[in-house]
Amino acid sequence: MxxxxxxxxxxxxxxxxxxxxxxxxxxxxxxxASAPQIxxxxxxxxxxxxxxxxxxxxxxxxxxxxTLDVAVDHYHRFDEDFALMASMGVRDYRLSIAxxxxxxxxxxxxxxxxxxxYHRLFASMKRHGITPWVTLFHWDLPLPLEARGGxxxxxTVDAFGRxxxxxVKAFSGAVKHWITLNEIRCFTVLAYGQxxxxxxxxxxxxxxxxxxxxxxxxxxxxxxxxxxxxxxGARVGLTDNSDVCVPVTETPADIxxxxxxxxxxxxxxxxxxxxxxxxxxYLRRVGKAAPKVAEGDFALxxxxxxxxxxxxxxxxxxxxxxxxxxxxxxxxxxxxPRADPPWLHLMPQSIYWAPRLAHALYxxxxxxxxxxxxxxxxxxMIKGEVQDLHRREYxxxxxxxxxxxxxxxxxxxxxxxxxxxxxxxxxxxxxRRFGLVHCDYQTLKRTPxxxxxxxxxxxxxxxxx
Numbered sequence: 001m002x003x004x005x006x007x008x009x010x011x012x013x014x015x016x017x018x019x020x021x022x023x024x025x026x027x028x029x030x031x032x033a034s035a036p037q038i039x040x041x042x043x044x045x046x047x048x049x050x051x052x053x054x055x056x057x058x059x060x061x062x063x064x065x066x067t068l069d070v071a072v073d074h075y076h077r078f079d080e081d082f083a084l085m086a087s088m089g090v091r092d093y094r095l096s097i098a099x100x101x102x103x104x105x106x107x108x109x110x111x112x113x114x115x116x117x118y119h120r121l122f123a124s125m126k127r128h129g130i131t132p133w134v135t136l137f138h139w140d141l142p143l144p145l146e147a148r149g150g151x152x153x154x155x156t157v158d159a160f161g162r163x164x165x166x167x168v169k170a171f172s173g174a175v176k177h178w179i180t181l182n183e184i185r186c187f188t189v190l191a192y193g194q195x196x197x198x199x200x201x202x203x204x205x206x207x208x209x210x211x212x213x214x215x216x217x218x219x220x221x222x223x224x225x226x227x228x229x230x231x232x233g234a235r236v237g238l239t240d241n242s243d244v245c246v247p248v249t250e251t252p253a254d255i256x257x258x259x260x261x262x263x264x265x266x267x268x269x270x271x272x273x274x275x276x277x278x279x280x281x282y283l284r285r286v287g288k289a290a291p292k293v294a295e296g297d298f299a300l301x302x303x304x305x306x307x308x309x310x311x312x313x314x315x316x317x318x319x320x321x322x323x324x325x326x327x328x329x330x331x332x333x334x335x336x337p338r339a340d341p342p343w344l345h346l347m348p349q350s351i352y353w354a355p356r357l358a359h360a361l362y363x364x365x366x367x368x369x370x371x372x373x374x375x376x377x378x379x380x381m382i383k384g385e386v387q388d389l390h391r392r393e394y395x396x397x398x399x400x401x402x403x404x405x406x407x408x409x410x411x412x413x414x415x416x417x418x419x420x421x422x423x424x425x426x427x428x429x430x431x432r433r434f435g436l437v438h439c440d441y442q443t444l445k446r447t448p449x450x451x452x453x454x455x456x457x458x459x460x461x462x463x464x465x
Contacts, residue, residue: 020403022463027406028414029459030092031085031436032371033074034138034182037423039098041075042068045113048104049143051150052426055198066429072421072439072446078121082128084437084446085420088456092131094370094416096138096182097167106142106159115170122174133370133416134171135179135239136164136222139187139198139426146199151188151211154294161221165229168222172231179309179370180222183241184215184269196427206289212268213291219273220300227303238273239309239370242266244354245318246347248330253320257327261318262357264325274362276302307413308358309370312398314343315350339374339394340432346374348397352405355412366413372398373418375425375432379449386438386449395455399464417455421446 101114243265247254422435
């Protein structure tokens, strides 16, 4: 692959100043959201309590005591929302199924009202010309499973396998793009290790590593379900929030250092999936805290997938160094620019290097950016418009790096902006807004922001503007 800094074709006399060549004809430009963050109707039509429904009701866990009860009421307004998507030119939408709507208690009983809801939703998407990309699990675990151990328990693995089979069988006629799990680190490390996401536990390293292993087995069960019941043309992959690095200079030494860093930091998920076992350097590092592996686990974890989804927001700068690992991670200065989340430092090159390194290390032949976006707390209406120029700049700078990756031979096949609409942002409640579309949480009125119009024009012209 070319390590040049250039990302555009030379400007010719027939092209306007600053012209960038179009994205490839097959390249997907879509939007993302998740069931627990937008649906609301938390206890409607037989839906069960989720771990997040419970967690949000515990004092001090979610900013302002916000809950998922109403969210943006997508449950009752999905037809309106899909009409708005279609007006923006969106033809691909990544969404999730709420596990507690399908199996309210996590057991074998199926809630037909939940199945019927998603049939209505997919029918509306079809009427509006929008293709579904369905994530099976986006963090909302049925509360009875959480009460019996959640992701620390093998019971959850068995329950997920049953759930994946139910959903794929029910919707194989409407869905051909499946994502097994969203961001394993978030519902394992951050939830059971750091305690900042549901269920808010702080367990020893060995327990946390076991939750990651159980999630990987669930990924394999979902892949198997799609292969068995997804029907002709069904495709499946994982969405991972990989640890991402950017080489300080694009020189052979720093690129080699970044490659080694990426391999080491992602060994327990992407490395394990690729190798069919936990890499030796990972096992040496965790020692006695290594997860317990049951017979047949890696036969599932190692099942071939059709693509890898990557959620990319930020990264770390890395350079070659005289250290045992051959690299060092540089600390960001206090004044380094970021969005309002303390973790979301502005690093557009991360969206170039993450798929490039995943392709180089693991051989993925098809990659999608399944989330990329930025959150801000104060986005006031000015004459009926949210002038979110900071988000427009974020999108533009990252899309230029996506374009550059494609030009350099990285098999990137699509980009999904997070998120379609302002929503429940987990422990930050409704304060932090990531949406292209503004939601007035009092009236639930939807108003496209400046960034929505910008992205709509990118979709229409199929190039970075």
